[in-house]
Structure formats: structure tokens, C-alpha cells
Amino acid sequence: MKKRLISIxxxxxxxxxxxxxxxxxxxINDRLFVTALxxxxxxxxxxxxxxxxxxIPNLGKWKDGLDIKGEDFKFIKTQKGETFYQASxxxxxxxxxxxxxxxxxxxxxxxxxxxxxxxxxxxxEGFERDNEIDRGMYILTTKGKAEDILKAQxxxxxxxxxxxxxxxxxxxxxxxxxxxxxxxxxxxxxxSGNTMIPLIFVKEKNQYQLKGAVILKDFKYFAEVTAEQLxxxxxxxxxxxxxxxxxxxxxxxVPFEVTxxxxxxxxxxxxxxxxxxxxxxxxxxxxxxxxxxxPRPLMNEDYLEQLTKHVEKELSQTILDSMRLTQxxxxxxxxxxxxxxxxxxxxxxxxxxxxxxxxxxxxxxxVNVGVQIRRIGSIK
Amino acid sequence: xxxxxxxxxxxxxxxMFVLDLFGTVVLTLPRITxxxxxxxxxIAVLLAMGLAFVYAYIISSLAVSFPNDTFVGYSEKILGKxxxxxxxxxxxxxxxxxxxxxxxxxxxxxxxxxxxSTPIEFMIMTMLFLAAYLxxxxxxxxxxxxxxxxxxxxxxxxIELMFILPAGDFSNLLPVxxxxxxxxxxxxxxxxxxxxxxxxxxxxxxxxxxxxxxxxALLKAVAVAxxxxxxxxxxxxxxxxxxxxxxxxxxxxxxxxxxxxxxxFLERQEGLVMIFWTLSIFSVINAFLHAASFILSRxxxxxxxxxxxxxxxxxxxxLALQPQNIAQVYEYSTSIRxxxxxxxxxxxxxxxxxxxxxxxxxxxxxxxxxx
Numbered sequence: 001m002k003k004r005l006i007s008i009x010x011x012x013x014x015x016x017x018x019x020x021x022x023x024x025x026x027x028i029n030d031r032l033f034v035t036a037l038x039x040x041x042x043x044x045x046x047x048x049x050x051x052x053x054x055x056i057p058n059l060g061k062w063k064d065g066l067d068i069k070g071e072d073f074k075f076i077k078t079q080k081g082e083t084f085y086q087a088s089x090x091x092x093x094x095x096x097x098x099x100x101x102x103x104x105x106x107x108x109x110x111x112x113x114x115x116x117x118x119x120x121x122x123x124x125e126g127f128e129r130d131n132e133i134d135r136g137m138y139i140l141t142t143k144g145k146a147e148d149i150l151k152a153q154x155x156x157x158x159x160x161x162x163x164x165x166x167x168x169x170x171x172x173x174x175x176x177x178x179x180x181x182x183x184x185x186x187x188x189x190x191x192s193g194n195t196m197i198p199l200i201f202v203k204e205k206n207q208y209q210l211k212g213a214v215i216l217k218d219f220k221y222f223a224e225v226t227a228e229q230l231x232x233x234x235x236x237x238x239x240x241x242x243x244x245x246x247x248x249x250x251x252x253x254v255p256f257e258v259t260x261x262x263x264x265x266x267x268x269x270x271x272x273x274x275x276x277x278x279x280x281x282x283x284x285x286x287x288x289x290x291x292x293x294x295p296r297p298l299m300n301e302d303y304l305e306q307l308t309k310h311v312e313k314e315l316s317q318t319i320l321d322s323m324r325l326t327q328x329x330x331x332x333x334x335x336x337x338x339x340x341x342x343x344x345x346x347x348x349x350x351x352x353x354x355x356x357x358x359x360x361x362x363x364x365x366x367v368n369v370g371v372q373i374r375r376i377g378s379i380k
Numbered sequence: 381x382x383x384x385x386x387x388x389x390x391x392x393x394x395x396m397f398v399l400d401l402f403g404t405v406v407l408t409l410p411r412i413t414x415x416x417x418x419x420x421x422x423i424a425v426l427l428a429m430g431l432a433f434v435y436a437y438i439i440s441s442l443a444v445s446f447p448n449d450t451f452v453g454y455s456e457k458i459l460g461k462x463x464x465x466x467x468x469x470x471x472x473x474x475x476x477x478x479x480x481x482x483x484x485x486x487x488x489x490x491x492x493x494x495x496x497s498t499p500i501e502f503m504i505m506t507m508l509f510l511a512a513y514l515x516x517x518x519x520x521x522x523x524x525x526x527x528x529x530x531x532x533x534x535x536x537x538x539i540e541l542m543f544i545l546p547a548g549d550f551s552n553l554l555p556v557x558x559x560x561x562x563x564x565x566x567x568x569x570x571x572x573x574x575x576x577x578x579x580x581x582x583x584x585x586x587x588x589x590x591x592x593x594x595x596x597a598l599l600k601a602v603a604v605a606x607x608x609x610x611x612x613x614x615x616x617x618x619x620x621x622x623x624x625x626x627x628x629x630x631x632x633x634x635x636x637x638x639x640x641x642x643x644x645f646l647e648r649q650e651g652l653v654m655i656f657w658t659l660s661i662f663s664v665i666n667a668f669l670h671a672a673s674f675i676l677s678r679x680x681x682x683x684x685x686x687x688x689x690x691x692x693x694x695x696x697x698x699l700a701l702q703p704q705n706i707a708q709v710y711e712y713s714t715s716i717r718x719x720x721x722x723x724x725x726x727x728x729x730x731x732x733x734x735x736x737x738x739x740x741x742x743x744x745x746x747x748x749x750x751x
């Protein structure tokens with residue numbers, strides 16, 4: 001009996017020790033969920049170059065809908081640090097609770113920051129090494145300070161990180177937005193040395209606007225892509241399949257809506273060593289707005305044929321212009337053609353990888369567009 | 381003894397081997413193959429499976445020719461008492477070293493991904509005590525445990541992988557067959573050494589209810605594990621590309637971090653995956669711990685292996701804490717595989733088979749009991 005009692009006592013003590021001694025217990029209300037990060041260069045670039053802003057929703061006032069009033073629905077905390085990691089440690093000692101990055105949806109890089117390749121490299125290295133940060137986190141940049149983007153008091157869904165996520169989630173076929181996630185950005189840097197990340201602005205009346213993009217080369221700001229340049233580029237990169245092409249007819253612009261498309265590359269190496277890129281596009285779509293001043297009704301097959309030719313010409317010109325922009329003006333392989341050649345033309349790859357920039361800028365481009373106008377709406 | 385006398389079915393043995401073959405390598409396999417074989421890593425994994433068929437064939441030939449005896453018994457019969465005993469001791473220390481590294485990897489991953497402030501020593505101790513409990517219940521209990529967790533390990537994993545594929549880029553697998561053949565072959569040889577659990581079958585044949593079917597069952601288990609491994613490698617490369625895969629220490633966990641189930645409330649699944657993976661690594665640790673104590677009991681000719689389980693724990697604990705950092709963990713486990721692997725997977729079984737033939741030693745069916 002005594003033996004039994006002793007064994008029960010020992011077991012109880014052991015259970016108490018092993019089951020309650022949890023070193024990693026964090027109560028959910030001690031946790032501060034960071035929804036977005038703003039990353040800038042601080043005013044002390046030699047000692048603590050990072051200026052990190054954290055967007056922390058005020059969970060007491062949390063509402064996932066439209067009706068948010070007052071100004072304390074989110075906190076923006078800013079902290080300088082030697083690295084991103086050290087800034088986190090510093091800020092943790094200044095605020096009650098522990099910052100948690102598992103649900104961080106977006107990181108916004110300030111303009112100064114994208115100009116500093118050393119800091120950029122270190123930041124992405126740290127992001128990759130950190131196992132709390134989601135690899136699918138969106139990366140954006142802005143003109144000016146990233147901190148100001150987080151601080152904007154927008155009316156609909158004021159949490160920057162969630163706002164961006166909702167925009168991307170509800171992305172319609174005709175919204176031409178560049179989406180850059182952290183793992184994609186890092187992969188593209190490693191494979192091709194350049195990547196593109198979208199620009200975010202705060203419009204008047206405190207509203208966010210995603211417009212255009214920025215090309216980063218070797219972890220550094222390289223060029224800005226305007227919204228007009230971005231659409232054909234995304235189409236060339238196979239990131240969007242649909243779009244609207246405006247064709248001038250009788251003095252007005254008629255939108256041709258591409259509902260489905262496919263884009264293929266074919267690469268040939270010529271006898272003199274230069275490359276020829278064939279871009280083969282097949283697009284089909286519909287015309288939803290035309291004009292009363294039409295010479296012939298759209299139902300006429302010949303006229304439709306004529307219009308189709310017109311669309312094909314416009315489309316191939318747009319693509320050619322876009323290619324010329326990357327080849328002659330930027331002189332940078334934004335469409336990641338080298339990676340494509342590595343995958344599909346390994347023999348050509350071995351010939352051209354050494355001197356790729358020369359081959360890319362001197363490449364002949366041949367665009368072959370096939371368009372089908374399938375539907376014209378409900379009137380002739 | 382109540383537990384030890386029970387036989388297990390061939391199906392249970394297959395399940396155990398699939399689980400343990402998969403569990404030992406799955407975490408690092410995409411990286412170690414992509415590092416050398418690049419985009420053709422999955423081909424190397426399939427070739428490694430082919431090599432593993434050879435190992436499994438030879439090992440099971442040896443095991444089946446002595447259906448009523450274990451490794452310790454017949455190695456003494458074949459090589460003589462002294463040398464046989466030495467070989468058994470080497471086998472024992474090999475198992476112990478592998479076990480130490482597996483336990484350490486378990487601790488490292490928990491430390492990094494789930495419990496950053498918990499001391500690694502504590503995690504290792506609790507894991508070892510838990511494994512010791514199951515080992516003391518005998519081989520049959522382990523078989524039933526494996527049968528029970530089998531679906532819990534593989535079904536969630538395969539579902540997760542299915543959700544990853546749409547977000548991946550299959551062109552990451554291109555160009556196919558462009559890695560030089562010697563490189564692929566070399567990778568497949570090193571990869572085949574990860575089938576370190578195969579020699580354990582030398583110990584357990586008398587426990588199977590149909591020892592004659594051991595060989596075909598083992599070959600099937602190797603096939604299933606090999607195919608699962610190559611699926612994991614393919615999915616990882618499809619998702620991350622070779623450049624990223626070869627940089628990740630634990631690619632399979634990074635993959636789980638980057639995927640979220642559509643429309644789901646749960647956004648980060650690595651915690652979930654860790655549960656299933658913990659089950660499989662527990663099964664592996666358990667298999668090696670059982671084998672280690674079992675060899676000791678046969679060397680010392682005791683009836684039970686239970687005696688040896690608890691005394692082994694401090695030794696394993698000590699071994700597990702030897703590497704000073706994660707780089708050493710990786711280096712040690714690679715070198716253990718390299719030093720001992722080829723010996724136990726192929727050389728020793730062939731040697732024993734040849735010497736047995738030359739000396740005319742045969743596994744008699746006279747002995748009815750295993751001891």
C-alpha cells in the first residue's frame with residue numbers, strides 16, 4: 001500500500017513537472033498581430049539604418065466591415081534598428097505584448113529603402129531566414145515614406161495589410177495589377193537578377209491606390225513602370241490573360257475585350273549567333289461598345305474580319321512596343337526570357353548565358369497575333 | 381513474455397517499413413537531391429529507389445534463409461562466435477548513432493518551428509521516454525501503433541501537397557534529363573544510403589507470420605516509400621524551383637508555410653503538418669530504439685529486451701547532444717550514412733550470404749522458438 005502511494009505521488013509530481021512546464025506559452029491577448037510592415041531608411045543611416053513601422057490592429061475595436069469610426073482602430077509603432085530583427089527586439093521591450101508576424105500580409109518598402117541595395121539584400125535574407133514570416137507576404141513599394149502609407153486613415157477597411165489582401169483577392173480580370181509575393185520576389189532575384197513590385201499610393205480623401213510598378217535590379221531601384229506600360233508587360237510575362245484593347249474606329253475608341261488568350265514564346269538562334277524571339281499570341285474576345293456611326297453593321301462577316309485584322313495589328317504593335325521598351329530603353333530582361341530559355345532551350349542557354357544582356361538587347365522580335373471576335377453584344 | 385511472443389502480419393510489417401523509410405528522410409530529401417542533381421532530382425530519387433530494391437533483395441535473401449533466427453544468432457553461426465559478436469556490436473552502435481541524430485533532428489525542428497523557448501534537452505528527453513514506453517511494450521505494439529498512425533501521416537500530407545500544386549510552376553522541372561548522367565548516378569547512390577532502416581529487417585523475420593513473404597513485402601514497401609519520396613521532391617521543386625529548394629534547410633516545412641487552403645480560416649498550416657510529421661519521426665525513433673535494445677538482449681542472451689531500454693536512453697541523449705550546431709547535425713548524419721550505410725545495406729549481407737554458402741551454414745527449421 002505504501003509502495004503504491006509513493007508511486008502515485010512520484011507520478012503526480014512528474015506529470016506536474018512535465019505538463020505544466022511549457023516554456024512557450026503565449027496567451028492570445030498578449031500577442032500583437034502585425035498586419036503590415038513599412039520599411040524605410042532611418043535618419044541615422046550609419047548606426048541604425050532601418051526605420052520599421054508596424055501596423056497593429058486594435059483588436060478591441062476590430063471590425064471586419066465598413067463601419068469604422070474614430071481613430072484608434074489601429075496603432076502604428078515605429079522603431080529604428082540595426083536590422084529588421086533587432087528593431088523587433090527593441091520594439092518588443094517598449095510595448096506590452098509580443099509582436100507576431102505570422103499574419104503579416106504586406107511589407108511596403110519606402111523609396112529611399114529601395115535605393116539601398118545593401119539594406120534590401122539584408123532585409124530579404126532575414127525575411128527568408130525568419131520562419132514566422134509568411135512566404136506569401138505581399139511586397140509593395142511607394143514614392144516617399146512607407147510609414148505614411150501605414151498611417152493613412154482610410155475609410156473602408158483601414159488596415160493596410162488586410163486592404164491589400166482584399167484588393168488582390170477580389171482582383172477582377174480587367175484589373176491590371178502586379179502582384180509580388182515575398183517568395184516570388186526572392187526567386188526572381190536569384191534566377192534573373194531583376195523583379196517587379198507594385199506601387200501603392202495614398203490618394204486624396206485617404207484612399208489607397210495601386211498603380212504602376214517599379215523594376216528592381218540587383219536589389220536596387222532601377223526604373224518605374226507606368227500603368228500604361230505595365231499592362232502589356234504583364235501580358236508578355238503571362239501574368240494576365242485578359243484585357244481591353246482600344247481600337248480607333250470612326251474617330252472614337254472601341255474597346256475590344258479579350259476574354260481568353262494564350263501567349264507562347266519560340267526562340268531561335270540565327271546563323272550569326274543572334275536570337276529571334278517569336279511571340280505567338282492567340283486571343284479571343286468580344287466587343288461590348290461600338291458606335292452608331294458604323295459604316296456597316298458588325299454582324300457583317302467581312303466587316304468583322306476587317307476589324308479583326310485591325311485588332312491584330314494594334315495588339316502586335318503594343319507587344320512590339322513593350323518589347324522594344326525593355327530591349328532598347330531599359331536594356332533589361334524584365335520578362336525573364338533567359339529563365340524560359342534555360343527551361344525550354346537548354347542548348348541555346350549554354351550559348352547565350354554568358355553574354356545575355358548583349359543577346360537580349362540585340363534580339364529580333366517577331367509577333368504573331370491571331371484574334372477571334374466571338375461576340376458583339378445584343379444588337380447588330 | 382506476453383507481448384514478445386505475438387507475431388505480426390506481413391501487412392503490418394509493410395506499413396511499418398513504409399512509414400519509417402519515409403519518415404527518416406522526407407524533411408531533407410528535396411534539398412540533398414536538388415543540391416547535386418538540380419532539376420533532375422526526382423529522377424535521382426527514383427534511381428535511388430532502384431538501388432534500394434537491390435539492397436532490399438540482398439538483405440531479405442539473408443533474412444529469409446534464416447527464418448527462425450535473428451541477425452545476432454546467425455552472424456555468430458556464420459562468422460564464428462567472436463567475429464559474429466563484434467559484427468553485432470558494430471550493428472548496434474550504428475543503430476545507436478543513427479538514432480542519436482534522428483532524435484536531435486526532431487529536437488532541432490521543434491525548437492525552430494514550434495517551441496523556440498523550450499530547451500532542446502527537454503524535448504529530447506520527453507521524446508525518448510515516450511519512445512521507451514512503446515518499445516517496452518514489444519514489437520507487436522509498435523506494429524499496431526504504425527498501423528494506427530499510417531493514415532494520419534499520409535492522408536493529410538497528400539492533401540496538403542495537392543493544394544500546393546495549383547500554385548506551383550511545373551516548368552520548374554524543365555529541362556528534363558539535362559544533368560550529366562554521372563552526377564545523377566552519384567546523387568542516387570548517396571540518396572539510396574538514406575534507406576538506412578532496411579537492415580533492421582535482419583532482426584525481425586522470426587516475428588512475421590509468413591516469413592517467406594518477407595522479400596516481396598519489403599520490395600513493395602520500398603516501392604511505395606520511393607514513390608512517395610519522389611512525389612515530395614517533385615512538389616517541392618514545382619513550388620520553389622531548384623535555386624530555393626537547395627537553400628532551404630527543411631524544405632517540406634517551408635512548403636507548408638507558403639500555402640494556405642482556399643477559403644480557410646486556418647492560414648498557416650505548418651503547425652498541422654508538424655503534428656503528422658512528429659508521429660512519423662516518433663515511429664522512426666521507436667523502430668531504432670527497439671532494434672538497439674533487441675540486439676543487446678540477443679547478445680547477452682536475455683529473454684527480454686525491456687531491461688536494456690531505459691539504460692540506453694542516457695547514451696542516446698548524450699549522442700544526440702554531441703553536435704554543436706545544425707551544420708554539425710547535418711554533417712554527422714551524412715557521414716554516419718556514408719561510413720556505415722553501404723556496409724550494412726549491401727556489403728555485410730553479401731559477405732554473410734557468401735560465407736554461409738561456403739561453410740554450408742543453413743538456417744534450420746528445427747528451432748521453433750526465438751531466443
